[in-house]
């Protein structure tokens with residue numbers, strides 16, 4: 001699992017003015033490490049992002065999620081349906097990706113960088129219950145289509161990322177349903193005194209090693225429901 005390295009930036013406002021995080025804004029930097037990181041830590045720059053994902057695949061956090069980073073900049077002919085007329089920094093999380101000219105400046109991420117940002121997107125989507133749509137995961141160009149049409153760049157892997165994010169949600173849901181179904185089934189069966197000590201049934205792997213575990217729990221759940229009907 002990637003780790004997030006804390007590298008505080010002075011360029012932020014405390015809190016979010018009562019706004020909720022509703023979207024992630026993806027960016028590409030116009031400079032390479034370590035300069036691009038130290039620039040965002042320089043009070044003169046007055047810019048920052050919550051996260052910076054390097055071409056090596058490292059993740060730096062510069063501003064806490066609950067605080068407002070300065071990444072969305074000037075609003076210029078936005079084409080973002082969730083833009084509410086107020087400062088988007090207040091209700092978004094900004095992720096910068098290291099890139100410069102022919103080293104990913106067009107949004108082409110390295111494989112390590114892609115995997116790291118995919119992981120980071122998943123964490124944030126899960127934590128803030130964000131939807132996986134192009135209104136909730138957007139490019140900087142959707143906020144400033146005039147001066148930032150190339151942020152995060154024409155080759156930013158939107159298609160691959162949305163596919164991977166959606167697939168991840170299906171896996172996570174199956175896992176969640178498996179656990180819920182298993183618990184419901186066990187409680188139901190225990191109530192009817194059909195199993196003893198369900199609290200000892202913690203490891204579903206042990207119970208159903210050759211069967212995909214969600215399938216096993218689903219069958220048990222069906223069984224419990226059947227018994228209930230009678």
Ligand SMILES: [Zn+2]
Pocket residue numbers: 026027028071140148151152
């Ligand atoms: Zn940008």
